[in-house]
Amino acid sequence: MKAAVVTFPGSNCDYDCLKSVEQVGAEGVFVWHRETDLGDVDLVVLPGGFSYGDYLRPGAIARFSPIMDAVVDFARKGGPVAGICNGFQILCEVGLLPGALLRNESLKFQSHDCWLRVENPDTMFTRQYARAQVLRMPLAHADGNYHADMETLARLEGENQIVFRYVTRDGSLGEGSNPNGSAHNIAGIVNAEGNVLGMMPHPDRAMEEILGSTDGVGLFASMVDHLAGAAS
Amino acid sequence: MSQTDDTQTAIPHVDPREGDPEVTPELVAEHGLSEDEYQLILGILGRAPTFTELGIFSAMWSEHCGYKNSRPLLKQLPTEAPWVIQGPGENAGVIDVGDGFALAFKIESHNHPSAVEPYQGAATGVGGILRDIFTMGARPVATLDSLRFGDLDTPRVRYLFSGVVKGIGDYGNCVGIPNTGGEVYFDRGYEGNPIVNAMCMGLMKHEELITAVAEGVGNPLMAVGARTGRDGIHGATFASEELSDDSDEADRPRVQVGDPFTEKLLLEASLELINSGYIVGIQDMGAAGITSSGSEMAGRTGNGVVIEMSAVPVREPGMTPYEILLSESQERMLVCAKKGHEDDVRAILEKWELEAEVVGEVTEDGIFRITENGVDVAAIPALPLTTACPTYTREGIEAEEMAGLRARDLSEFDEINGEVTETLLEVMASPNVASKRWVYHQYDTTVRTGSAIRPGADAGVIRIRGTRRAVAATTDCNGRFVYLSPRRGAQIAVAEAARNLVCVGALPVAITNNLNFGNPEKAHIYFQLREAVLGMGEACQVFETPVTGGNVSLYNETDGRAIYPTPVVGMIGIVEDVDHLTTPHFKAEGDTVLLLGTNRNELGGSEFLYHLHGEVAGDPPALHLEQERRLQQAVLGMIQAGLVQSAHDCSEGGLGAALTESCLGRGEAPLGADIRLEDDLPIVPLLFSESTARVVVSCDPSNADAIESMAGDHGVPCARIGTVTGPDSPLSIQAPGGSVSADLEDLAGAFFNSIPAVMAS
Amino acid sequence: MNRYHLEVRVVPRPGLLDPQGKAIHHSLHSLGFTSVDDVRVGRAIMVDLDADSEDQAREQAEEMCRKLLANPVTEDFSIEFLSVEELPARAGSSEGGSHG
């Protein structure tokens, strides 16, 4: 099983994502943004970082990278695409996911652990998690404040497209649960077809005990799981 | 390779350049060169320098590049150990960290630029130190930042503080280098003259090490990365001038703007270049830009270089050789490539969307030669340019008031009328003791998944993937101690750094340092500098932590007022096995709490005195280097033997703060503690003296005996002072001189919220 | 062929929360500027652009905004011409404005 990790100029979590897919048994390959062909890969990860320095808007320039046509094509054909942090921002800019990620309410870059509640365990990205399971992962971004218009939010809610929500340590939506001002505490969503995921927190940084959490393993394992199932 | 003596005889004549000003005594003075220094230049050239040459000398012989005042002192520092691979003199020091890995590390100051423009000043400081590391062939794995500001109660200071922190964060976050620690102090002693020191460490395999040399006559020199603009002209000399009130105005055109995105590309491209084998040397165009990189790369080998100005990619039209040579535009490198591989080098840079242009070549005549459209505009023997800079050993006399200040009797503060608990809360809320979370939550601390211990412990730790090992790093310096007693203060800085490292389970192995001082031409400042360097050297001997490099920032004065002498110590430690990693926080109810070391009545220079009484006075805590050494060996032994659950040293805020921090941890799962102290000291000095050689550890009760006997073996005092209690219990301290009972929530409020609250105002 | 100096102004959609504007509004008040009644913060993108006519320049600028400079989900844009200078005609310059 082969996973492409796309490297844009300014990506800096590409290495972490490669390690993550390898840890769950996939073969990871870096794909440079100037390529126009993903090769024979089974899943695509758009890693975090500061593609093009986040200049103008995070993801605004990267979404025009040559490789993105191939990524969009891969997604439209139903291939699993996961965008983490800057990857999420790119997916919104290119239109594979609805909405946009605005500057954090604090107006600051925020770097600390956060807690996520699994809202929808029935996706190819979350099948190894339990519903309402609370996960611990680092977040590290300045623009993670998810925004979409009312209809879109209603649709996301109605169609179970909200996969992860920010919660407090004990799993509640109460005070202090929302680190960046995201609408409906949204931390991660999938597209209507369920094969494109975007999330701001970093499962790729929650893969080993020594890093403080292994809660990210389930996300990468779920994808591999799903593909293995599809294959057999 | 040619000898310098025969090049001396062959200095080419150089005609003054059309349109350049005439070199007059006034102009020489404006360039910060003394009459004697000018005579020296005449001797080296055998003729008068051109305007361009004058600029070159003034930059290379500035304090920043030439270490005029500090070199003789720095010579006294210990620099050698079996594990030191690269000592002072290169872009960064390098040590062996085991399993075939080497660590490059260095600290650099950007005090003056940050005082003028905090955001860009701090950002470009980070950019510079990153380049120093990856030009050695190492991939940066962590940064640290050591900061000093005035008291937080003025808008100006809050502006500087938030600007500096944002600048450091935005740059490092974008390049993708985790921050793993640092320090921040607020004290009127830094009013108007903040200190911004950035440290970086990078990992490499031994064979990946490369140095900054221009070797192989005929090899091309290539300018790589960003284009050259008029930024920071004379930044190097400017970094060695006192600030005055109007500096905001005066320094405008000099502000350099950082481009972390280009830096990230440059980082990846440089490491790829170095591994490609297409180049022989590479150096950052840092202070004094092409001038220092070009002449130093040549000077190191005895070769010469010739550089053609019209070949240098510029950002603005009409730049003169003088401007191009002294520009400090960021994110640029000078590369010495292997002849015939120019296109291979270009191809790698092209992949990373960067420029690389051949601007010159290595010559055999030992001359640093600059041409403009083929015409010489400067020709200076490289070796004397980089090494003949005169040095000064000045007279140092301690200011009279100091003896009196040290002798100040502090017994009046021994007792508190009122609740000791209240005082503890006040001390915990003091910005110098309070959590620096507001700062490091703006820094990416987890990118590249190496961070085994993030900021918030005694030291930061980065694991080495594929091994059991890890490297720990910390920066420390209590400027008040150094101010009151320079020699001991500097020793304490080294001792605390080492103590911080052993507390996380690391063996201290080497330091880099940043000497932040006032104007050394003043006798009392030179005294501080000399004594501090002496003290640092003495301590480094005892702890076996040689100095592999550092940075000197002098003239840190505003309107004649100097900062506290601040010799920041950046120390590296090696963790043999990640299983040894230890944090300051109590882990389990029922664990036994022990204090290693001795409590003393030593309030001198303490945060208690400053925060509650506005005084910086008294004799700083005593330091017995051998005792401190034994304590640290004992602590490390206990940790490696797996006996302790937590370890935390006592520093700012004393034992009271150390116990509180151990209870609170990161605020997630605080635990109370029931502490009983036997010492018959008055309560204030007992809780708030910042005596050295003390560490609070907690352990499973079954290990307490083993810890005591191990302490005994090392001749280290050890007392069981209590037990860890539950999450709903307070921190309670009983002592002959008084008692404390503080709810964890109150302590947490004071400790975690005080800086955010001030910054929100 | 002329060179047009124009400003592309990209501002957050009305109704969209603008934390940056809110923060500035707040600090202005605490600085005593109590007569300030609303603040919104956007980007001012200063573009120098070669085109044969103002219409052509505007058309190009608008397409830049739709494609890259503004995010339709969250931002509105407006274009303002600041100044113009004539360029010495040069071969091929009329293609200056073409783009795929």
Next chain:
Amino acid sequence: MNRYHLEVRVVPRPGLLDPQGKAIHHSLHSLGFTSVDDVRVGRAIMVDLDADSEDQAREQAEEMCRKLLANPVTEDFSIEFLSVEELPARAGSSEGGSHG
């Protein structure tokens, strides 16, 4: 008393590197907008302000820039009036413009 809608335009000082402008310029070119010749990026701060006269409004806006909106070391600012509406006179409104 009128309400002035104005734009405070804050742009990087000439000569200073503008990494963001550089990146956008580069991107516009690769998108085919080859007639773009320079791009600099600043902030467009849209301010609604109550004052008795345009002069008074301008004076206030300029002081805001000096005190808060622009960084004198790295940025230049300019002020542009977009529109104005008259406000029903209300007591004390004339103090609207006062500030320390």
